[in-house]
Amino acid sequence: MTVSSQETHIGGLAVGYLPDRLGSASDFEFEWGGVAFVQRVWETRLDSGAWRVDLQVQAMRGEGLADMDALRAFLVEYHERGDDWKPEPFGDDGLLSEHEVARLLAPGLAVEVRDPFGRQGIDEVKQVAAAIANAQ
Template sequence: MPFVRRPAAALTAVLAAVLVFALTGATAGTDPRGGELDGFTIEHLPEQIDDKTSVSDFEYEWGDVTFRSRVWEEALDGGGARVVLQVLVMRGDRITDLESLRDFLAEYHERSPESWELTGFDNGGVPGLHGGTEAFWSPAAGVGVEVRDAFGALGEEGLLATARSVRHANPA
């Protein structure tokens, strides 16, 4: 993957998120097999998530949208770690439906809306979109959910199986 320069505003947002992580701290000891995350239950994780995978929760805000994120990481040989999976619950007035969530995520992930190839999928009666490394949907106005496989390690089947397992913890 070629190196891409990020605009100063994006770099500032990343640094601000790191500062928020440092101030609020990640929540270690989170349910490694899924569990509840901001009103949703993660019922299935791909086989790549095992007892050696560390899991942490984060809270931050970007673009007037609040994020609650659960991140699973695997240790790399020689040190460091790589994110295997992320589940994000986003809340904000900018998210009104699937199209507005798509527009927001294109900006957040610095994707070109015109060239971002996405396919529709059904998530328990709620329409969603997925690409090679992400699946997302808006179950209600003001709420978006995204499952990310940033490095493409899980494959489409693992990504969608996990996305389809994320359900309202207490549906109305």
């Protein structure tokens, strides 16, 4: 499903900030590991004709996301990372790594903001992540 790039709600979350340089947006819904995802992906078509992801924001809901340790363990499994993945704290409720921020907004509700190709930069990722709140 294609949506407006300026839409500010994703899976019941209010997104208070988005970078200016985002391409076309599409939404996806799926479940993985007992967690329901609503994901918005912004992509830009390159001169070569290929598409490149500009930014991803995904709302995640599931009983398994009970606390920060559970969120970290889930992300290790979901992204197929090794146990040596050592994200830094992001505020009191988040995890920060090279291209992403994940936050536990409430037990059972998390959000992840990713810039997998470095098109926005980690400062923009942090701004987006910090400006997300539960809208329900």
